[in-house]
Amino acid sequence: MSGWEGPESPESPEGDAARAAAGFREVYGAGPDGVWAAPGRVNLIGEHTDYNDGFVLPLALPHRTLAAARRRDDGVLRLHSAGVAGGVVELRVEELAPGTPGDGGDGWAAYPAGVAWALREAGLPVGGADLHVVSDVPTGAGLSSSAALEVATACALDGLYGLGQSGEQLARLSRTAENDFVGVPCGIMDQTASACCTAGHVLHLDTRDLSRRHVPFDPAAEELALLVVDTRVQHSLGDGAYAERRAACEEGARLLGVPALRDVPYGELDAALARIADPVVRARVRHVVTENRRVAQAVELLESGRVRELGPLLLAGHASLRDDFAVSCPELDLVVESATAAGALGARMTGGGFGGSAIVLAQAPQAPAVRAAVEKAFEAEGLRPPRVFEAVAGAGAHRMYP
Template structure:
């Protein structure tokens, strides 16, 4: 925190008014369901975006990242259609708040983040939420956490141009330590579900493959459009409205194998979220392992967003004794999660690293995910 504040002073010539942080997230189960009005279950990582802020006397935004060389990026008047690279994630939140009628002036920002980028761990949402929380405090807006998350989603959808759902921003803003967050993305009701793995002798590994396939963004949009087409063919508002028990009949009514796969994944994935909640409520944490593996198979075969590296993590981890594993995030690269017995964590990690090395692949980054706190002010 001191380093961020000190660097802010060096950059801008005055002390910041405060320092805030917001976390990245891992999604335990519920993938690609959030833009289908479905169920998700993320939890916050201890990895965070930390930012120091100061108010300006004009309406401009100056933003600097500790991870990038050079002078601060200046956005004189944030608006969709302009492009300031990474600083769009700052300027877009300022724009979204102003567009919603809130009186937000200009700011200077210095940011440092430990959330891995391109790993499917919501580094962009962490940045958006830390900006929103700081602006909320600095300008006395009085907005609730979910309101901030919803405005951050609008910033990313409209200003940045990424058609993301509401999960990532809500997780960063609303998660609590030691819990996974069950979120109904239709009505935004939330429940904190205890998820203390260490207490039952378990560990959840995150394996960042450090690969991102270039076609990911366009393919993400195609999946979303395909889900909307499937909902239209079935005459429902969203695929959330297709009951799990009626899935076989619904699939028979669809026009193509591609759309059938998308619909099957969304409906079964919502059911998997409900199964995981039931298991956790019953204290059967180990029982979620097979559900994770089922979820990966669905993402690989029906939704077709996995890739060889993610499949290799899951296959090698399960073969080495993991209780379960699946890709997490949008897919086409990024990260997988692996549920293991504490005593077996070392051998499973070793097996995954050896599997990558034997195929001449870049060594993945592996770390333990401990459910952390949501966004907060540090000083």
């Protein structure tokens, strides 16, 4: 995964594929068998619901991770990233096991190595490969750079070995890699969004059964803009807080006698909360149940062409994430406050929290002024300038070349 210090919008697909193939040739001395791409994602609404069997509404970004790859028949997996110093990481596929990625300690190679391991654990005949990774998905920004890397690798290995796996299957296997090999207890949203989104749509995903609908989403047609604001901060508090919040949600479901918090009806929320003594668990439950409700409301608005009315939902979602789930931070709050003060229709943090990115819905003519207001607010607080770009719903994972 690269550090993404480049332009605010990605290169053309043709340019990206050519750059990845050229990089592969430079590293390995010959051309790849193909180049596969998987996008990052931004979540319009539905945060911390996916590991509660809930509902989410992500869209794929035009920013992509590309995996140029060539099959090997000797069982050796060689991995190289254009954005990471240290050269080629060499592993043996049959020796891969959780906790031992053999990547020299810098961490990134555990993700593609984990995908190869997960495919083999599933009984799929995956052998060796050479991979060269190029990415313009911002890392540490809550935009799923790790999922993009996993899905791009899964697509490449699927293509090299003719596995015939669907996007949904590759998403599941990528999640297995991150959960069981890398050791991150993430939900399924990020990988499914990267694998299965379509251009011009958000993905309405039920994370319990992975049923999905593609809901049209074209803010520009309504003279609107959806901005992504990468705060460029990541607070260390987030390291263990994800697992703590997941455990609190599981405890809430246990206390309420349901398989997961998605099974708590919104209309019965007050009665359910009255049964929970722990104020922290109660707050976590309230966020998940109300956030699932906000996803349903957002879908209804989009399907009826009322995109502008998303603003209050975004603001309510941010307040819930800030107050009930306690995963916001001063920088994310600053984005929301300064953007809305400058006339944005709505804004909220997106992703896991404790840093990363926020989204801002603004009228297109006002978007430059909103962006300037956010940047000025950061400057006034002595913070690094945020990265800001417009989110356009892009395509999911696919083969780019040949």
